[in-house]
Amino acid sequence: MPTESQTRTGAVEPAAPVPAPRGARILGTVLLAGGLFLLWTAYRAADGDYSISGPWLAPLVVTTGWVVLAAWYLVTQFRTPPRPEPAVATESAATTEPAATTESAALTEPDATTEPDAAAEPNATTEPDDEPVAAVRWLPPALLSAALLGYVLLLDPAGFVLASAVFFVACARILGSRQWIRDVAVAVPLAFAIYYGFTQGLDITLPAGVLPL
């Protein structure tokens, strides 16, 4: 199925083939499955209580809407994108799209070229969403999520100051910082400042943890 639609897409626009919106299809499928699960949850919990002023009308309406919309979204991802009009596309992008400013800036300043803008252009004319062509890196957000998880789990046992300082340095590292000393020099005073600011100044309790604070 995906290959077939891919070739069809290629036939429509041979010069610049639209990438298969694989991610969007996965998303659509996940949304649909999630919606069905929630609809089923609501249906089971309602247990036959469909009175319009009862507590289960809204959940059933919302989850039904979810399922319908997710299906609609999924279908648009499998449909061949409408034939783009190249002349029109460039003109509209050049005159009005905010991307165009970055683009014109890029002419004089090559470093400023931002990939998402270039990728956003096909989206301007074709309705279904393609994954942005730009190099999307999945590792940093995944690592960041893991760091967040570690942070919140450490918060109570290790205390706010220690957990925050460690997390801060790790997070800066994941986001591309290579200056350990600077990061630590920011992280430690910041963590202490927040801790004392909130516990002393604003009377909000934060876990003290292992440090004798």
Next chain:
Amino acid sequence: MNIFGDLLGGFGTVLEPQYLLYAAIGVTLGTFVGVLPGIGPALTIALLLPVTFSLDDPIGTFIMFAGIYYGAMYGGSTTSILLNTPGESASVATAIEGYQMARRGRARAALATAAIGSFVAGTISTLLLTLFAKPVAALAVEFRAADYFALALLAMVAVTALVGRSLVRGLISLVLGLFLGLVGLDELTGQARFSFGTLELLDGIDVVVIIVGLFAIGETLYVASRLGQLPDRVTPLEPVKGGFGWLSRQDWARSWRPWLRGTAVGFPFGALPSGGADIPTFLSYTYERHRAKNKAEFGKGAIEGVAGPEAANNAAFSGVLVPLLTLGIPTSATAAVMLAAFQIFNVQPGPQLFDKSPELVWALIASLYVGNVLLLLLNLPLIRLWVKVLQIPRPILFAGILVFATLGVYAATNSVIQVLIAYGIGVLGFFMRHFEFPIAPVILGAILGPMMELQFRRTLVLSNGDLSVFVTRPLTAVLLGLVVVALLVPFLPRIVARLRGRPATAQRLAFGEDD
């Protein structure tokens, strides 16, 4: 019914030294956080909410919030102009011309026309708010549950349909928000909905958790996936060239009409349920470009293209306060956060607010005037400080945002599970941004959904389960008709443009993305 007596009373409160201090703190904090790239007013307020938990003075807190909001807006325009990273879609229009002006050595002029234009627009629109708020509240007393239901539906659908590029994606965002709003105990019957047998979910998901998750966590994860693709060079300020307030005589001559026109567009659009400042800023930009004598200058740094949208942005905020204060209906993501802040202090905005807590309302309105003046005094002289803030290295900045986001949720809920929920919503927000789903409908859905359901059921209880009340009551029927219109509007420009044989370029711009 003496509005100006009430307003004077408000000024009497606000001008007390302690409240002036609150206003000054709010304005400074708001600008500081708003200047940080990628942070809009909604997140600014959400992140700063914990700061106010220990204050037991609602008046002082709301004065601070007004300051924070204005500050965040000013800060956002600074970031848009100097760094070309608008923190919210309402600043996108400013960034188009503002950044170009800055690149051509006119950063000060751009910042000045934004700041002074915001001041002019803020003052005029606050005056309009002063005049309109009480009469609208008096009208709103007539509103019944059915009308509130229709109005909430209209506010939600209008934002979803008018803001954002794709109706399906907007509606999915909305449904997501509605679902998040459903989690927890049903208010009327006490039945647990979507709590999956856990105690933690019985209390529902706090709006603060949703906002911090979507904006702070989601945004940072999104940035992490696109490291090195963001502009991080701050355009340097040119030396002061003279002229009053950094603007030459010619700049003033070119700015003042766009300021007034921006105000004229911004306030009504803000007051109507149409998604706050996104549409008026783009309308103002488009209009100024069409009117400009020298069209070629647009895209290369035309001052009108900064003056108009910035004025519209500011005026829209006062406009948004009209339905928020008089009806309790938020029409933008930021207004939804403001409503959450109100609810923390057990203040329920609505027609009764003007009778129940007049001193609070009028102090809030008076503080808008004061906040505007404070900002003008703060923003331009302190611009070097704000540029320094802009130069904070990205890894440090986003690490800090994550720490503060975690702190914000933890301080608000005192629960690790809620922090985890915020993270989960953040991951969701990351995928939403990746696939270009708008964020604002989620927040409006989460806050308006429960309100809508309550009014719907209340209506049916009053009518003994008779659904026809929704069409027989004229006001309700009109509002529900507008919902249908709002759903059709996004398709109108396309149809009209097709008929004229042109692509819908002008309207496309009006579809801002997330908030």
